[in-house]
Amino acid sequence: MSLLSLGAEPLVGRVARWAQERPGDPAYTFVDYSERREGTRRTLSWAETHRKASALAVRLREVTSEGERAAILAPQGLDYVVAVLGCLYAKVIAVPLFAPDLPGHGERLIRAVDDSAPEVVLTTAEARPGVERFLEEHPVKEVLTLDAIDDALAERWTPPAIALDDVAYLQYTSGSTRAPAGVEITHRNYGSNALQLFDAFDADPATSTAVLWLPLFHDMGLIATVAAPLVAGNNAVFMDPVAFIMHPLRWLQVLSEYGDAFTGGPNFAYEYCAGRITEEQKASLDLRGVRVFLNGAEPVRPSTLARFQEAFAGCGLRPESQTPAYGLAEATVFVSNGRWDAPAKITVFDRDELTRGRAVPVGEPAGDGGDERVSRLASAGAATGQHVLIVDPATRLARPDGEVGEIWVHGPNVARAYWNNPERSEETFRARLAGPVAGLPEGPWLRTGDLGVVHEGELYVTGRIKDVIIVDGRNHYPQDVEVTAQEAHEAIRTDHVAAFAVPGEETERLVIVAERSRRAPEDLDPAELAKVVRRAVNARHDLRLHDFVLVPAGTVPRTSSGKIARQACRHRYLDGTLQG
Incomplete structure (x- = not known):
């Protein structure tokens, strides 16, 4: 079986494979900064990961059945990773969320729990009191404490028959324009997108290390931290997002420890690092080994790419490592990215023409730029293992290169529906072209709600339809x-x-x-x-x-x-x- 093809085996099956072939190798490492400023590292080997996921699967099958939902209301850490994998092992639909004490997201948590109606909640001993208070108004059948489950239960685990089109988990969208909705991510979606991301990172099997701080309940964090390492048995090193926000230096310090690393984050993270990390702190950094700094999940600002490069060039940051990308939860997460072996491509477009729906490149304006009428856009590159098309949202006809329209996506990573929302699912996931396009299917296509343009074969995202x-x-x-x-x-x-x-x-x-x-x-x-x-x-x-x-x-x-x-x-x- 090829490492870089999904085949008929769900991706989660590779945990057992690595547990057998490389049992002692590190699988997931959590850097805990809650007790010591320099952090405490806790690692699960592949054998330990398999054993803990198996034990949880046995316990889940004691309290619920296949196809039911298990909401993960736990803090960032190794227990969260085990919770996700254990649900997949048990053929129980995971609902990756967060503990109720996460500030600013209470309403989103309530809506997601009410919408998914889980039978089981998975949490930790530390978070359980807060979870139980939350559940007084949102009762469930059972609450399991992840760090209290006996690993010996793993001896009783027998793998269920998992089809690629079975739902693996519900990914609740972040709700920037609508109420959060649960995207049904199948095992095919999950595995395909992990393979696509692994390819985009140009990661070396079993060698490259993922270093991340992204929340595991978010699509980008879940795929990059939990799923991508499964492709070829690579180690994922991660920390709590709060640890990064408090001291952004931590992210780059951990990256500096590896000669072959890849990472990612939203644009604001790079802006934040460039503005907060001092010259004295930079002396401890060595970023030569970072092959990819993926920049996605929000609009990529060319000014941020330039500022981050200027700030950390002296630390060995290679210009080509900064890689703009585009994705969304409805496509599992990852859709396209710029080249990993070349600096990010920035194109200057006439802003007035863009407002009219045409992408007309122009040269850099002369002078101080105070009256410039241009838009500098970072290319999101080309799609990996899927199709991207620019379509007129009103006529459903494909638009030629250079014309702005809605970004449509077709591929094995595109989800099938929103949970319990057939009308919105039909509108979003089952779009069909009104006219043929050579080499592309009529449907179904994912309507992203994002506006973009293809210029010289590369995708540029210009905004959201609802935000224009x-x-x-x-x-x-x-x-x-x-x-x-x-x-x-x-x-x-x-x-x-x-x-x-x-x-x-x-x-x-x-x-x-x-x-x-x-x-x-x-x-x-x-x-x-x-x-x-x-x-x-x-x-x-x-x-x-x-x-x-x-x-x-x-x-x-x-x-x-x-x-x-x-x-x-x-x-x-x-x-x-x-x-x-």
Whole structure:
């Protein structure tokens, strides 16, 4: 059997394979910073991983049955990995969530638990008291404590017959534009996307090490941390997201320990590292061994790629290691990426033409760029093991290269449905082309809701359909306006700006909500700042700014994956609950 083909075997079956072939090799390593500043490492070998997953599977089958749901309400750690794999072993549908004490996500947790209706909740001894308080209003049949399960139960485990099209888990979306929905990820989706990601990382079997901090309940964290290492028996080293947020240096320090490593994160993580890690701290870093810094899960800013490269070039960071990517939960996670062996491709497009739906490349503007009317976009490269097509969402006809439309995806990694939502599933997962395209199927296609364009064979993501700001009949992409606003004055916090439209008498009106930066002077006049932003937006976009709201840090809502939740911010603005 080829390591890089799924075949008829579900990917989870490879745990047992590595447990037999390389029982003592490290499988998953958790760096725990809760007790010691330098962290404590805890590792499961492949044999230990298999044994613990088998024991959990036996216990699950004692309290529930195949096809039922088991919600994981546990903190980041090795127990979480075992919870996911144990559910797959038992043929129980996992629902990767988080402990109720995770700040800022209480409503999302309630909606996901109510929607999935799990029979079982998996947690840890430490988190159990909080989980039990949460379950007083959301009762379930059984609560299992992961770190109290007897490994000896593994002796009683017998593998069930798992088909590739059986549902493996429900991935709840982060809810940037709608209420969270459970994406049904099958074993085929899970395995196919892990293979696609492994290929994109150009990882060496059993040698390359994954180093990550992404939350395991998020699609990117789950696939990169838990699934991708299964492909060829590689080691995954991970930490709690809070450990990264408190001290971003930790992420790069762990990466520095490996001569062959790959990692990934959203754009804000790279911006955060470049802004927070000091020159003195950089002296401890050696990033020569990092082959891929995947940048995805939110819009990739060319300015962030440049800033991260400038900040860490002295630490051995190779320009080609920064790899922009595109993906979404409905495609399991991963869709396309830039080349891993070449620097990220940045193309400058005429902004006015983009608003008209055409991608027209132009040269870099001369001068200081203060009045430039261009958009710099990072290429998300080409799809791996799947098809990507740009389609007119109204006519369902494919658009030629250079024309903006909705991004449609077809491949073995595309999920089949939303849990308990047939109407929305039909709309999203079963789209069909209205006209033939040579070499491509008529359907079914995934409608991503994202806008993009193919230029010179590569995908550029321009925005979300629901976020597009339409003023006087012209389309404006909010991320462009947000960059203009944050670059207008140092008082505005980078990557913490939301631009959106509100109803007007004759046309939509532009509103910008921005968080106050730590660099803002104490005597800052918000009215004067608004004037500066207004002038910049008018000059660069020919847009009139209806309202500018400066808010404290932490006010602009974000999804669980770190994306700016523009629609949520818009709702708070309209109902007057923004703290200005």
